[in-house]
Amino acid sequence: MSRHLRLALVQAPAESFEQFADGLRLRMKSPNRAELVVYPELHLCSRGAEAMTLEEYYDTYAEPLDGPRGAALGALARELGVWLIPGTVLERAEDGKVHNTAVVYGPDGELVAHYRKIFTWRPYEPLCVGREFVVFDLPGTARIGLSVCYDAWYPEVTRHLAWMGAELVVNLVQTSTSGRAQEIPVNTANAIVNQIWVASVNGASPTAQGRSLLVDPEGHVQVAAVGTEDTTLLAVVDLDRVAAARKHGTGGDSWPWDHFAPDDTPLELPLYGGRIDPVTWRPAVSPWTPEALRPAVPAPVPTAPCPAAGAAGEETAR
Template sequence: MKSYLAAAVQMTSGPNLQENLSQAEELIDLAVRQGAELVGLPENFPFLGAETDKLAQAETIAAESEKFLKTMAQRFQITLLGGGFPVPVGNGKVYNTALLVGANGDELARYEKVHLFDVNVPDGNTYRESETVLAGMWMPPIYPSKDLGNLGLSVCYDVRFPELYRHLSQMGAEVLFIPAAFTAYTGKDHWQVLLQARAIENTCYVIAPAQTGRHYATRQSHGHALIIDPWGMVLADAGDQPGVAIAAIEPSRLEQVRRQMPSLQHRVFI
């Protein structure tokens, strides 16, 4: 693993696929021009609109998203994460899929979100992700990269389930991806502290791309795409506007924290 720059992209996606992909391309370009070699896009990066519209367009969204990710990774010679997009599975449902693509355009890892957001938020909004999304059946994968470290995948609501990240750290994860479209109401209280907890307890870097602002109707996201170091320090914060959070991933820092706080070696219940 070498020292390198990573970027967590922050978007305000909406119901127009091509507009979203154009926005994503501009922000990837911005990140690369600042030196990023590993770039993450947020959950729902190609589409954030009504669930009925998502299902109606799911095949197109899935095909265009995969093509886009592979094209962008090759064009910019980066490793690129598409943090969540619908992939049809039949029976009128989709997988919420995160896809990691290498600089040659090859698929490196794929994860289908296992924890679905079925919540009555205190601000009056109700979310029922399971009505249109089929839960994944497998724990997220680790992609071992000689240059970028061992990369672990997850998506949004997963962040509230620490056992998933303990699994990833047990598998050797050094960098955790947590792309999200966190609601504005829950995000203000829970987003940063949950990300810091996942970084601290697993002594891993966290790269958390995010959605921000109003998408459609009452759907609004918290923003604040973050990169956090293994000690829990926030290295970069994209604020509440579309943009990028960029920070260095340093193997020496990872080694230092794990030496000073060897909690992963002290686990009793495994």
Template sequence: MVATSLKIAAIQMVSVKDWKSNLHQACLMIKEAAMAHAKLVVLPEFFIQITGQDDGKRLDIAEALGDGVIQRKLSQVAKECNIFLNAGTILIKASDKQYYNTSIIYDQNGELLVYYNKIHLFKFKDENNEYDESITFKAGKDIVSADILGFKVGLSICYDLRFPELYRKMGELDFILLPSAFTYTTGKAHWEILARSRAIENQCYFIAVNQGGIHETGRHTYGHSMIIDPWGRVVSSCEEGNQIIYATIERDVIAEVRKKLPALEHRVID
């Protein structure tokens, strides 16, 4: 089936320490989005659990790909709601001490359609915060895109946003998914600028779904989830807190932008 439009719901969360509470909250919001006729629902990075600066504390909820309580529940809710579900990111075991930060898409039957392991691992240090994902994460290697009702979608996660060459490698896309947990510091400075830039240069929709608020751990994520059209216009957004934003991907809008400004055809450097 090739659709001419696709209604998307982006779920922003302020995840807490208890992963079961987060899973319950996510499922409630997924069902709310489905009731609003969204056909693709997107969760943020680390929706199942967000820690402070010690990512090692998440290891106890890492699962094998395709198995585990968390994945079974997400598959079930996708099927029950008859939606495509981009399950933000969950932790997939890579070894006893490391795991992948993995973004999974389930189809309307609850089947695993595609998955992507985050390639670029975040590292940041200032006078107040220090993060180094490479301590407990293993970097993915494969660039991944998928087909959803005839739309070509590119998969990416958080820090990937800063690397435009990743999206160029995917070829022409209709929209890009970016579940994130941007810090307040980096988000305030760069979030919107980067997200709109990726939409403009790829002439496609960009769905930037963030964690948004002050967490029980003390970590402060930026929020400001947004959906951006191929001209770089923010068509839907929010600030902080648990919220759902909606927008409809229109194939005609993508075609119109590329017709009046055929920048993708003018590329001469691979």
């Protein structure tokens, strides 16, 4: 039996909390009702921002996650019985620093995960950076990873989330520039090379450039907004397609997570001061992946020794 997730990606312009709450209630009474509902980056923290100084912006929108806004978001998720990602918010941490933070609320109204954006859009996004990758579970259904806008440009982010077992990575976006054209193939590539679902949810006009999309583990776009208008993309995500792509191969012929044999020597990565160790080069498996699609522990793959340069030259001479 496949695992399915009814997912709504809301491409909307920035709203006040009241507009957001009323709109969400209407969506959940319509055919757009979903188990997981996702809004764009800074969806509730953008109105009027262009006319504010940085201090005014912080004073208007930055608050602790357990502040009044967080309580209201939790109450709304509980009222509607949904998993809710209301975009990102300005989080004022205990040390006074302000982060661009994705938040996730469960149907019981509890804050189940929060992720501080790592790759802020410097120099135009003067916010403090995060330093932890975050995944969360929808019990019995899926493991989901969080990334925010510019994070998608750094393949290390999505790769780590996939390695942590994410079957769907939600990329929350508020791109108002022509750069949206590049974000689409970047998100598609992240899905392909990690064999996961990727949802990239951008704001609508006039806040942002739209063109939200959902990509499957083999790189096929399942749903997409072709323009910048306010719209809701609804999709049913088959989570078992992640394990199927890894078992049978992307397009039936590529197994990127199975490249390394256990007896391969580690690959040094000077850029990171680290390495790929074949022993640990394998993503975590969601607890709800069917047994038939779980990978077997690979046996060492016999490999012929690499010939020495001199030997090869001698063979050529003969």
